[in-house]
Amino acid sequence: MNRSITARRTLDSFDRAILRILQRDNKTPQRRIGETVNLSAAAVQRRIAAMVDAGIIARNVAIVDVQAAQMTITSIVEVKMINEHQQTAAAARALFQATPEVQQCYYVTGGISFVLVIVAPDMPAYEALTRRLFNENEAVASFRSLIALDRVKTGSEIVIP
Structure with missing residues (x-):
């Protein structure tokens, strides 16, 4: 929660x-x-x-090793929406939140709309997912996938001085 x-x-x-x-x-x-x-x-x-x-501790979760879960493809995806209208962004947020393969989603500035971290079991599954989320989505103007070669550092630990 x-x-x-x-x-x-x-x-x-x-x-x-x-x-x-x-x-x-x-x-x-x-x-x-x-x-x-x-x-x-x-x-x-x-x-x-x-x-x-107080909401400082938001949740307690288990961090699953993607290799053990056979999710071998990790991709960082830049998504540019057709516009930045509230309705367009809200629909994209809802879609990305409802998609389990989307591990992280950031609404950003700088010429693109969202940055996603996506995991998938293999390339055919990843391609089907990108088709559904981006290619067949009329609100998406373009997207760019960066496939990770190695997960050098992952996790959710933040620096607490």
Whole structure:
């Protein structure tokens, strides 16, 4: 579930330290987190719950290895829409959000409309997906695929000072 921040909460040094640990492995026992950040397990539990309630921790997910899941094609796709009208962008957002192969989607500036990260099991499946999402979509003016040769760095960990 993707929540918006419901209550403003200022992160202190303990919260930031807890978040750094959870981003690496959210299954880390609260006792071990407490030992690392110098808090009790109960205090860690309260802080985590408060960050969840405030929307700072948006979700807990499993990151699946694409090779193990046999999703061998990773592509970064630049999509240019026919226009930037709200209705056009909203329809594209909805389509991309509803497509499981679209792992990431960014609405961007700079001459293109969206940048997508897409995974597919093989090239025929990728071609069928691009046909459905882009070629047969009258709102798409053009798209460009960049096929990844190697996944050098992936993940969702953000820098928390």
